[in-house]
Amino acid sequence: MHIKWTRILGCLLSFVFPSLLLIVLVLPDTWLPEKVSNILLFVFAILSLIFLFTFIYQWFAEPIKAYALREQDLSYQSGLLFRKVITQPITRIQHVELKRGPLDRRNELAKLQVFSAGGAMHTFEIPGLELKTAQSIRQFILSHKGGNNDG
Known part of the structure; x- marks a missing residue:
């Protein structure tokens, strides 16, 4: 790492x-x-x-920051003193953006911003992802967002 x-x-x-x-x-x-x-x-x-x-x-x-991408949702955990866990169902995700600053581009990193329906700001962002990982998570969300996987 x-x-x-x-x-x-x-x-x-x-x-x-x-x-x-x-x-x-x-x-x-x-x-x-x-x-x-x-x-x-x-x-x-x-x-x-x-x-x-x-x-x-x-x-x-x-090191405590973590994310979990599952078939139905995406979760993000952060915080040292005040632990915060956000879980967003993939079907409720409006869109996903990759943000990269100059230092991120130099180190092949990206931030994944997740926007949910009904919110003007992003619901949460996962910082410090490797670029290929961020792109694959984004692609997974976009490909599973359109289909209805209710059973």
Whole structure:
């Protein structure tokens, strides 16, 4: 299994701000006025804590995300502290989209957005899928959506 780019980006950001904090701490007092130095120190300390907690949360929450494609429905589970499970019957799916940003295209990844009938926004999205997997799930949903498989 490959490491997702979001984990790498989170790791880098969680080290950038503490590094900048350290640089501000070791700068000579003559370079910056004391008020500016204290403000920068406070800002970088707060940003460092925010990115550190975000990184820790994402590090543990990312492996918990899961999806299940069954004959009659598609389910998606996410959340570390607040677990959320969404199940959408395939017959109620309006349409399915693949979304790919620049980093997704570079790493052959895609987000699968599932839209249900009656909603303006997507019902849920499954991020970080390999492109071929996302395309096959989309094709499965489209091919099974049209037929009535009630028995």
